[in-house]
Amino acid sequence: MMAPISRAWREGLTDLYLVGPTVLVLAALVFVPVLIVFVLSFTDYQLGDRSVTFVGFDQYVALFTDPIGRRAITNTLIYVAVMVPSSILLALLVATRLHGMAQWSPGLSRFLRAAYFLPVAATLVAMALAWQMMLHPSIGIVNMTLVRLGLPAPAWFSDRGLVIYTLALIGIWQTIGYNMVLFLAGLAVIPRHLYDAAEVDGVSSAWSRFWTVTWPMLGPTTLFVAVITATAGFRVFETVAALTGGGPAFASDTLVYALYREGFVYFKVGYASAITVVFFVFVALLTFIQYGLLQKRVHYR
Amino acid sequence: MASLGDSHILDLRHVSQTLGGNRILHDLSLGVAPSEFTAILGPSGCGKSTTLRLMAGLDRPNAGTVHMGGRDVTDDTPAMRNIAMVFQSYALYPHLTVAENIALPLVMRECKPTERVPFLGALLPGARDKLRDIGKRVRRIAAMLEIEPLLERKPGALSGGQQQRVAVGRALVRDPALFLLDEPLSNLDAKLRIQMRTELSALHRRSGKPFVYVTHDQTEAMTMADRVLLMLEGRVIQDGRPRELYERPAAREVAAFIGAHPMNLIDLPSPAGDADHPLTRLGLALPNHRGRITVGLRPEHLRCATAAADGFLKGRVERLEYHGRDTMVTLRLDGLETAVDLLQNAQASSLNPGDWVGLACRSTDVHLFDAETGGRLHPTPGGGT
Numbered sequence: 001m002m003a004p005i006s007r008a009w010r011e012g013l014t015d016l017y018l019v020g021p022t023v024l025v026l027a028a029l030v031f032v033p034v035l036i037v038f039v040l041s042f043t044d045y046q047l048g049d050r051s052v053t054f055v056g057f058d059q060y061v062a063l064f065t066d067p068i069g070r071r072a073i074t075n076t077l078i079y080v081a082v083m084v085p086s087s088i089l090l091a092l093l094v095a096t097r098l099h100g101m102a103q104w105s106p107g108l109s110r111f112l113r114a115a116y117f118l119p120v121a122a123t124l125v126a127m128a129l130a131w132q133m134m135l136h137p138s139i140g141i142v143n144m145t146l147v148r149l150g151l152p153a154p155a156w157f158s159d160r161g162l163v164i165y166t167l168a169l170i171g172i173w174q175t176i177g178y179n180m181v182l183f184l185a186g187l188a189v190i191p192r193h194l195y196d197a198a199e200v201d202g203v204s205s206a207w208s209r210f211w212t213v214t215w216p217m218l219g220p221t222t223l224f225v226a227v228i229t230a231t232a233g234f235r236v237f238e239t240v241a242a243l244t245g246g247g248p249a250f251a252s253d254t255l256v257y258a259l260y261r262e263g264f265v266y267f268k269v270g271y272a273s274a275i276t277v278v279f280f281v282f283v284a285l286l287t288f289i290q291y292g293l294l295q296k297r298v299h300y301r
Numbered sequence: 302m303a304s305l306g307d308s309h310i311l312d313l314r315h316v317s318q319t320l321g322g323n324r325i326l327h328d329l330s331l332g333v334a335p336s337e338f339t340a341i342l343g344p345s346g347c348g349k350s351t352t353l354r355l356m357a358g359l360d361r362p363n364a365g366t367v368h369m370g371g372r373d374v375t376d377d378t379p380a381m382r383n384i385a386m387v388f389q390s391y392a393l394y395p396h397l398t399v400a401e402n403i404a405l406p407l408v409m410r411e412c413k414p415t416e417r418v419p420f421l422g423a424l425l426p427g428a429r430d431k432l433r434d435i436g437k438r439v440r441r442i443a444a445m446l447e448i449e450p451l452l453e454r455k456p457g458a459l460s461g462g463q464q465q466r467v468a469v470g471r472a473l474v475r476d477p478a479l480f481l482l483d484e485p486l487s488n489l490d491a492k493l494r495i496q497m498r499t500e501l502s503a504l505h506r507r508s509g510k511p512f513v514y515v516t517h518d519q520t521e522a523m524t525m526a527d528r529v530l531l532m533l534e535g536r537v538i539q540d541g542r543p544r545e546l547y548e549r550p551a552a553r554e555v556a557a558f559i560g561a562h563p564m565n566l567i568d569l570p571s572p573a574g575d576a577d578h579p580l581t582r583l584g585l586a587l588p589n590h591r592g593r594i595t596v597g598l599r600p601e602h603l604r605c606a607t608a609a610a611d612g613f614l615k616g617r618v619e620r621l622e623y624h625g626r627d628t629m630v631t632l633r634l635d636g637l638e639t640a641v642d643l644l645q646n647a648q649a650s651s652l653n654p655g656d657w658v659g660l661a662c663r664s665t666d667v668h669l670f671d672a673e674t675g676g677r678l679h680p681t682p683g684g685g686t
Contacts (some may be wrong), residue, residue, distance in 0.1 A: 103485035197392035201471070202380035208417075212405075216396035257307050298393040300455050 040273035047267035059274035072258040078235035080121040082168040091179030099187045117177035160251035186221030219298030316365030325351045326535045340526035348535040385472035389465045389484040393456040400452040406475045407435045421623045553675035562600045565641040582613040586678040598666035603643035604661045612659025
């Protein structure tokens, strides 16, 4: 005879039954791997080693003192600092223009939306090749045009001081479409009566209308766009791998590309794990700052 | 409509408006008298909000002109017309505090663009005095509306009624020439709506400004307004005091729209030469009318005749609805496909379903309309022709 189980127990078991599978899968696929990476970052483990030695913070010290490691970190920060604000600003500009254009030319507005969104949908590696052609130092269309106009023709991918900005430019081109769609969605839900109220209140120029209604009402959207774009910025990899391979002389090396090279080319798992943890901390910190500090200021409670 | 033209605060002259291929307004002319509370009443989609937006200057009419104080303001912005508007959804700026919301129209009107720059603007000479003066006026309005404790809060933290007051405050603060209110009470719960009705009426009296109040709720229009414009399908069907709309509806549509209980409308043939016609039995005649007619009878004006045979119409009780003070009796009319309602004192009522009842009514409470056009007909006393 089974002993009757109490109601609390029964409900507890039901909860476990419902949540358990998800927790197990999450643990196996996310939490445990993260933990392993975290632990490995304190070792000198290389793929194939029969034993591991704990080296404490040595890998982190190496990453932050080694000129190549520091190069990767600063490059990533430059990339994010250039790409994120430009992408957000340009996407906002494009979205507001296209939103207005939908009033007098819906067809053209739709066509341009699709055009701006194309880079998001396209295969980045193929697109990167197109960029390589266009930015070719001597026979690329960009430099040929510049030369014809009597301007200097920069070596977009081989100039060490320039290459990371070139990649940031491609990053902007690549993310504008996605951000534009998010902003368009944000613009579409701004209640029309707020613009009416602003007009009645004497907010007459497009400029003050933007600052009185549009910008404040886009606050939550902008925060979301900033978080998404910053995360994408820190993750930059495809363009580096397809166009420069981190070169010339590590001038376009980034955190994720370095992590790939150290981990999957040199099999220095410990070092790659340390890079991963640093990358993770950057993204987590940024997201925390953005959500923790700005959340309250964009939802107006 | 009297041609008071120049004594009006605002006039719409022959305005037409088409939105997305649909004609909303066609050749509409109306005026707003000074210090009057005008209600524009009508079902949704009748063009009343469109009319208000034209008055405000938020939209430009496709044809016709808007005049204020004898001047053509068709191309003027709302701010140039110095009108204030309260929106159904309040339309407060969620990122600004209550005080900033109320101050915004003043800041926009009185401060130069450079003085409006956050923080730095206040450092400019003169700006500080201006802002202090604006702050003083905002607090005065807030005190009047009893929202002083809320001044530093954001609209998101306020209840519907409080937001409503803030919206009214933002309209009041600039001392406008004309108040426009677009269904301002429809987002409030029933109890608050009644309270705000009283407050808005009081506010209108105190301010002495003309109010134009758009609503689909006849109770709001009838209780608050000095004058009601009943709109249907883009046209003003009747323009008059609330009492006129109830007692002398100009058309069948008005009769059907106005009244707490819907009016009974009975389609009948012409009474000419018919001694047994219900109208003739009521002692009314229509010597100049030949076609079919619609007889309008308000449930509250109908009585039961002492004997079933005495009434001008006869019917069988179909349903009784108890309302507390009154009972609504639904009768199926003898020989007609129509049912009528009559309102009876609940205490006096001793009817049961299936009873035969004769209907009685004062002949002055009978409304007659042309069955074709819906226009009001004027009967003469005396039976037969």
